[in-house]
Amino acid sequence: MTEALSRTHAIALDAADPLRALRNEFLIPKHKHNEQLYFVGNSLGLQPRGARAQVLEVMDKWANEAVEGHFTGASQWMTYHELVREPLARVVGAQPQEVVAMNSLTANLHLMMVSFYRPTRERPAILMEAGAFPSDRHALESQVRFHGFDPATDLIELEADEPNGTISMQAIERAIAEHGHRLALILWPGVQYRTGQAFDLGEIVRLGHAAGAVVGFDLAHAVGNLPLRLHDINADFAVWCHYKYLNSGPGAVAGCFVHTRHADTDRPRFAGWWGHDKHSRFRMGPEFLPTPGAEGWQLSNPPILGLAPLRASLDLFDRAGMEAIRVKSVQITGFLEALIRARIGDVLEIITPAEPSRRGAQLSLRVAGGRERGRELFDYLASVGTLGDWREPDVIRISPAPLYNRYMDVYRFVEEVEAWRGF
Numbered sequence: 001m002t003e004a005l006s007r008t009h010a011i012a013l014d015a016a017d018p019l020r021a022l023r024n025e026f027l028i029p030k031h032k033h034n035e036q037l038y039f040v041g042n043s044l045g046l047q048p049r050g051a052r053a054q055v056l057e058v059m060d061k062w063a064n065e066a067v068e069g070h071f072t073g074a075s076q077w078m079t080y081h082e083l084v085r086e087p088l089a090r091v092v093g094a095q096p097q098e099v100v101a102m103n104s105l106t107a108n109l110h111l112m113m114v115s116f117y118r119p120t121r122e123r124p125a126i127l128m129e130a131g132a133f134p135s136d137r138h139a140l141e142s143q144v145r146f147h148g149f150d151p152a153t154d155l156i157e158l159e160a161d162e163p164n165g166t167i168s169m170q171a172i173e174r175a176i177a178e179h180g181h182r183l184a185l186i187l188w189p190g191v192q193y194r195t196g197q198a199f200d201l202g203e204i205v206r207l208g209h210a211a212g213a214v215v216g217f218d219l220a221h222a223v224g225n226l227p228l229r230l231h232d233i234n235a236d237f238a239v240w241c242h243y244k245y246l247n248s249g250p251g252a253v254a255g256c257f258v259h260t261r262h263a264d265t266d267r268p269r270f271a272g273w274w275g276h277d278k279h280s281r282f283r284m285g286p287e288f289l290p291t292p293g294a295e296g297w298q299l300s301n302p303p304i305l306g307l308a309p310l311r312a313s314l315d316l317f318d319r320a321g322m323e324a325i326r327v328k329s330v331q332i333t334g335f336l337e338a339l340i341r342a343r344i345g346d347v348l349e350i351i352t353p354a355e356p357s358r359r360g361a362q363l364s365l366r367v368a369g370g371r372e373r374g375r376e377l378f379d380y381l382a383s384v385g386t387l388g389d390w391r392e393p394d395v396i397r398i399s400p401a402p403l404y405n406r407y408m409d410v411y412r413f414v415e416e417v418e419a420w421r422g423f
């Protein structure tokens with residue numbers, strides 16, 4: 001076996017990893033007496049050690065100060081959502097006034113579409129990917145119907161054109177060329193949840209805008225995974241959740257981006273008091289005057305307990321920096337890929353694109369022999385404390401998260417698959 005695929009090399013990579021100390025900032029679940037090999041940060045990120053203290057701070061403030069907690073101290077609840085604005089902007093490559101943490105992903109998608117999907121008879125259509133995450137499709141289809149249009153003609157779902165179910169940039173370009181004159185909106189994922197494919201978001205914005213469409217993104221699997229430049233690429237809006245790579249806990253408060261050129265938009269929106277101009281909010285007047293920027297789309301005063309863990313998580317992103325996270329991510333996922341190809345290629349076929357620029361942390365692995373064998377392997381891995389997740393009919397997703405996964409975790413995953421197969 002070549003040196004680059006050896007256990008010694010995995011140990012050396014961990015020793016040289018500039019982010020290795022960050023693993024200690026997370027609570028790693030146990031399997032029997034050992035730490036799990038946890039590769040499901042794309043589904044539910046691990047708990048940062050600091051999260052509990054942030055939640056307890058809110059609980060204590062509530063206990064000790066009750067309603068006064070809205071107005072006292074640096075983490076007063078009145079402006080609590082602003083505490084995460086700047087670190088969040090750094091993670092997604094935005095200006096602070098372009099981002100807000102609020103609601104949940106699908107709720108934010110609907111709110112954004114109220115403002116940014118404005119179909120007309122001439123331009124009624126939305127372009128999306130076929131096989132999108134169901135919630136996105138439900139949201140888009142219901143919006144098309146809500147406006148009185150017909151999803152059969154006006155929800156255009158681009159089929160994969162590459163063998164493993166991935167979509168080429170050429171196919172996207174052709175679809176925009178063909179349907180561009182009818183497109184009101186392009187809604188695209190940053191990273192496709194099933195295949196792990198990452199897209200060139202800047203190019204999609206460029207093509208979409210040239211065709212006269214609005215371009216928005218669902219970044220559920222991209223945020224905290226890839227460095228993003230939402231402002232510079234001119235995206236109109238984006239939504240994402242914080243419980244995957246952002247490690248902020250189950251059902252965590254989600255995120256939303258609105259480009260600064262829409263900060264003072266007179267587009268329609270569904271409004272609520274927390275989106276009203278913060279200087280006059282408590283005059284409790286009847287008229288809605290939006291706060292400029294993404295915060296103007298807030299509806300309610302935010303769930304402070306739900307936001308608290310995000311503060312702890314974003315501290316770690318600031319400590320590491322998205323660029324360094326990405327450097328490790330390319331290396332650790334590349335190491336996993338090389339090991340799979342060299343040692344267990346007869347068991348697992350990688351369907352995620354091989355080019356690092358077309359993927360994030362995740363590799364989607366099709367199990368040879370079909371669903372039953374796939375379930376066998378998956379159940380075996382779970383029984384030895386190695387966690388990926390299962391996607392029907394025959395795919396296991398493995399996502400080494402650069403903040404807490406080690407090269408040795410990846411190495412041991414491959415050893416476990418070998419142990420199951422037999423040498």
Ligand SMILES: *Cc1c(COP(=O)(O)O)cnc(C)c1O
Nearest residue numbers: 104105106133135193218220241
């Ligand atoms: C995880 C995920 C969701 C989940 O939506 P919620 O509103 O947070 O429940 C939606 N869309 C995509 C693409 C996802 O990956």
